[in-house]
Amino acid sequence: MALLKRKSKTTDQISKNTVLYAQNVRKSFGSKGNVQQVLKGIDLRVEEGEFVGIMGASGAGKTTLLNILATIDRATEGTILISGSDISKMKDAAMAAFRRNQLGFIFQDYNLLDTLTVKENILLPVSLGKMRKKLAEAEFRTIADILGIADLADKYPHEISGGQKQRTSAARALINQPSMVFADEPTGALDSKSASSLLGTMADINEKRGVTIMMVTHDPLASSYCSRVVFLKDGNIYTELYKGDKTRQAFFQEILNIQAVLGGESIDAL
Amino acid sequence: MTLFDLAFRSMRKNIKHYYLYFFALIFSVVLYFVFATLQHDPAVLAQNEQMSTAFLAAGILLIFIAGIFVVYANSIFLKRRSREIGLYQLIGLKKRVVARLLVIENFLLGITALILGIIVGMLVSRVFLLLLMKLIGYDLMIDVSFSMTAVIQTVFVFIGIFMFTTIQMISTVYRNTLLSLFNTEKTGEHPKKPKTRNAAFLAILGIALIVLGYLISDNMLNDLFLFNILAVLASIGVGTYLIFRVTIGWVFYKIRDGKAGHLGLSNSLSLAPLMHRLKGNANSLTIITILSAMTLTMLAGAYSFYYATEHETRSQMPFDFIFEKNETEATELSKEFDEKGISYTHGAIDLLVLFGRMEEGAMPVPSNELYIAIVSDKQLQQAGSDIEAPADGSAIFYSTSSISMFRDVIEMPLTLHLADDEKTTIEIAEYAEGNSINGTMLYSQLVVNESTYEQLKDQFTATGQAEMSRVDGFTITDSADLEAASEIYVQRYNTSGHIDYYSAYQRAIETNGLLIFISGFLGLVFLISTGSILYFKQMTEAEQEKKSYGTLRQLGFSVKDIMRGIIKKQVFVFGLPLVLGLVHAIFAIKVLSSFFQSDIAFAAFVAMAMYTFIYLIFAFLTVGYYRNTVKNAL
Structure with a gap:
């Protein structure tokens, strides 16, 4: 009974614009006697069109949180709703289908299939869906133009640069018009110029197409492109920063200040 | 440490x-x-x-x-x-x-x-x-x-x-x-756009060479038999290599090009990785195909020999014992059979021996001259045979000499000129399997009905163009007595150079049994080697692609979706060499079958089915390995 009551309460709290709602998310690893709690009860809400950055020192649980929210991993405890679907109660197969239809992913090391061309890689997520070929083609054109990779359509991953690979990866994440895009250290393997160019494009897409993005990063410069940054410390949310009307430079400075208080980042930066 | x-x-x-x-x-x-x-x-x-x-x-x-x-x-x-x-x-x-x-x-x-x-x-x-x-x-x-x-x-x-x-x-x-x-x-290699004209030419050449090989193998029974064998082996060998090296790549490229980027998951997991390893796989797939074809032919051939032993021996030796121009021995043997209580049928068969001549081009052999014995069906029946001759003036032809290879090719009916006589001809209605009388003689046999026989006998003995000969044929009534009867015969006539049906059968089953044993053994080794090599190669590929499977799982493709693509790839990797090997072998066995009097289709089918079954076990093992890899990829 208590459970039911609690569930109805959470549903009430979700406004129309909430894309992601997480309550009391806990995750522990290890077996009996040697349990390690990585996430100690995270509450998080992401509104439509937000560009949320998640920061924290190594071991703070950023990637674990992202994996759980992105349905790649399961929480030990807690409720997670994405676009109104309760993913914490889904079966594996349903979760996979949900991931395919509702979510997009950008990985640190691109994770492109070497045997496929840029275009084939990008169109992969819609291959099992119901999207018609014409529509998929049009969507591909639009996204490839925005990301500036339209000319690379027939190239193989080994023929293009890291920045271009990551743009391809981003295009793949966007092709199925997901409710939300998850990015795990997308600039981690890029040089600073390609990184800022990619982040600029991501911010642009976020703004113009209204795509909700959640990005894990340890780089303050990268998170300065976000509209909100959530700081994790030892499995809890430490604090949050909103960009608001501030300039990117000012926001960047604020992020640095929090990071200084948080500490530990120096180790990660190495 | x-x-x-x-x-x-x-x-x-x-x-x-x-x-x-x-x-x-x-x-x-x-x-x-x-x-x-x-x-x-x-x-x-x-x-x-x-x-x-x-x-x-x-x-x-x-x-x-x-x-x-x-x-x-x-x-x-x-x-x-x-x-x-x-x-x-x-x-x-x-x-x-x-x-x-x-x-x-x-x-x-x-x-x-x-x-x-x-x-x-x-x-x-x-x-x-x-x-x-x-x-x-x-x-x-x-x-x-x-x-x-x-x-x-x-x-x-x-x-x-x-x-x-x-x-x-x-x-x-x-x-x-x-x-x-x-x-x-x-x-891994990266597929290049094939040079369209060259690739198309070679791709089609590959198919053409295989078809050519099949065509030659279908009509190879002529004077150039040995040359034909070499031509078939060469064209099929080269054709198979071209198929794997060029044709497949070319076809894949065309298919992929036609998709214009909309490749789909299952093609991304079959077509694309195959294209990336085409060069590396061409050699091994060619060798596996050829080896499979050879093994299949060997197995099917050996099993056919074994399976057909009784039938083959019987068609060569329709009587259990015969004596040529030796009435006394025949009588003595029947006496001994009577003493031992072995029941039998014994009959004397008169042979009218003369030369015959085929019409030019009727048979694909250099000489149209044949040495012929004409016998009456009634006499054969009296000795235990069940051959029945057709109407007056026509005959059933029996011959296990080298022309028997062409038994299915020669068009019937055909006309045979008897002796030097231009006018006396006989129509051959049918070229029957095996011999009508045990094949210890050099001549072909013409079985005619009694009235035709009598008429020809009168005509040719009068002119002196034919010789008369006599054969005594024995058929043992109860096959359980065969061994005992054979023992008696062998003891009496061991040195005469003649062989009875039962001894010939025993000898053949010994040889063919050994043949099937050894070829079965070797076939198994071939099969297990090729199967394991395919499995090892696929295992390595699975490891190399593990990361891709992880990515696909993350993108939200289920294990089932991914396995569908992988199975498609395995159908190609295991299926194509098997199917090509089987078809090659079928054509080879068709050639082989012309050396048999009996139908070997069933025996060949059994051998092929068993081969396919064991081969498929490796395919299933491979798919199992991939499934594990995909499951653990996330």
């Missing part, structure tokens, strides 16, 4: 990758040991000299197959471990030490396989000996004696093979740079 410990640990850790190689190794040892045991077995030696020689020859072939297989498998495993080899060097182990580590591993693995293989070999060799004796028609209970010679022989052969693999390992360590060791896993 000593080097020995390290070797032991790394073996234990690698057992997942090793176990199939290990089993294949043990299996090779078992088979070779069984062969060596049979070769030296007193029971086999007692049978006849020829059998021991056959085992020796097959054993040498077995050494080659086992050797090539072990060396090839070892090279695949070395490639998989090149990163590990590099890592040892990176942390500062000397090349010498790394080489020694590998050699110790190889030694441990080899010795274990050798010991296990010989133990298992001892246990199963009795089963194999019983099987052999059953196949060649002996029901004796025989004990397999333990043969030290066989053990020593096996140990020597496999130590020789292990020396090869050891050299292979040492040269991998010494001849590769660190960089190349770390990069071997990545060396």
Whole structure:
């Protein structure tokens, strides 16, 4: 009974614009006697069109949180709703289908299939869906133009640069018009110029197409492109920063200040 | 930790990758040991000299197959471990030490396989000996004696093979740079756009050559028989290679081009990775196809021989015993049969022997002249035969001479001129299978009805153009008496050079039993080698693509979706060599079947079905391995 009551309460709290709602998310690893709690009860809400950055020192649980929210991993405890679907109660197969239809992913090391061309890689997520070929083609054109990779359509991953690979990866994440895009250290393997160019494009897409993005990063410069940054410390949310009307430079400075208080980042930066 | 410990640990850790190689190794040892045991077995030696020689020859072939297989498998495993080899060097182990580590591993693995293989070999060799004796028609209970010679022989052969693999390992360590060791896993090729005109030409040439080969094989029974065989082998061999090297790539490229980027998941997991490994796979797939075709032909041929033994012998020797121009002996034999209580049918058959001439071009042979014996169906029937001649003036033709190869090709009816007489002709209504009278004679036979026979006899004995001869035919009523009757005959006429049906049958079943045993054995080794090699290669590919499967899982594709694409790839990798091999073999067996009097389709089908069944086990193992890889990829 208590459970039911609690569930109805959470549903009430979700406004129309909430894309992601997480309550009391806990995750522990290890077996009996040697349990390690990585996430100690995270509450998080992401509104439509937000560009949320998640920061924290190594071991703070950023990637674990992202994996759980992105349905790649399961929480030990807690409720997670994405676009109104309760993913914490889904079966594996349903979760996979949900991931395919509702979510997009950008990985640190691109994770492109070497045997496929840029275009084939990008169109992969819609291959099992119901999207018609014409529509998929049009969507591909639009996204490839925005990301500036339209000319690379027939190239193989080994023929293009890291920045271009990551743009391809981003295009793949966007092709199925997901409710939300998850990015795990997308600039981690890029040089600073390609990184800022990619982040600029991501911010642009976020703004113009209204795509909700959640990005894990340890780089303050990268998170300065976000509209909100959530700081994790030892499995809890430490604090949050909103960009608001501030300039990117000012926001960047604020992020640095929090990071200084948080500490530990120096180790990660190495 | 000593080097020995390290070797032991790394073996234990690698057992997942090793176990199939290990089993294949043990299996090779078992088979070779069984062969060596049979070769030296007193029971086999007692049978006849020829059998021991056959085992020796097959054993040498077995050494080659086992050797090539072990060396090839070892090279695949070395490639998989090149990163590990590099890592040892990176942390500062000397090349010498790394080489020694590998050699110790190889030694441990080899010795274990050798010991296990010989133990298992001892246990199963009795089963194999019983099987052999059953196949060649002996029901004796025989004990397999333990043969030290066989053990020593096996140990020597496999130590020789292990020396090869050891050299292979040492040269991998010494001849590769660190960089190349770390990069071997990545060396996939990248498909290039084929030069359209050249590729299209070669692609079509590949198909054309195979079709040409099939066409020649269908009409190869002529003067140029040997040349035809070479032409067929060459065109099918080259055609098969071109199919795998060019045609497939070209077709794949066309399909992919047509998709314009909308490749879809299942093609992304089958077509695309196949295109990336086409060059590397072309050789092995060609060899596997050709080997499969050869093995299938060998198996189907051997099984057909065995299966058709009774029918073949009977069609050559329709009577159980005959005597030529020897009435007294015939009477004596019947007397003895009467004494022993063996019931039989005995009849005398008169032969009208003369020359006949085919019309020009009626048969594809250089000479149109035939030496012919004309017999009456009634006399044959009196001796126990059930042949019935057609209407007056026409005949059934029997001949097991070399023209019998063309039995299905020659158009019937045809006209035969008798003696030098231009006017007297007889119509051959049918070219029947086998002989009408046991084939101890040189002539073809024409069976006619009695009135035709009498008329021809009168005509030609009057002119002196024909000679008369006589044959006494015996048919034993109850086949249970055959063995006893044969014994009597052999005792009496052992030296006369004549052979009775039962002895001929026994001799044939002995030879064919040995043939099916040895070819079945070798076929199994071929099959297991090719199957394992495909499995090893796919295992390596699965490991290389594990990351892609992880990505796909993350993107939200279920294991089932991914497996659908992978199965499609396996259907190609395993299916195409099998199907091509089967079709090649079918055409080869069609040629082979013209040497048989009887229909071998059923026997060939059984052999092919069994081959396919065992082969498919490897395909299923491979799919299972992929499923595990995909499941654990996330």
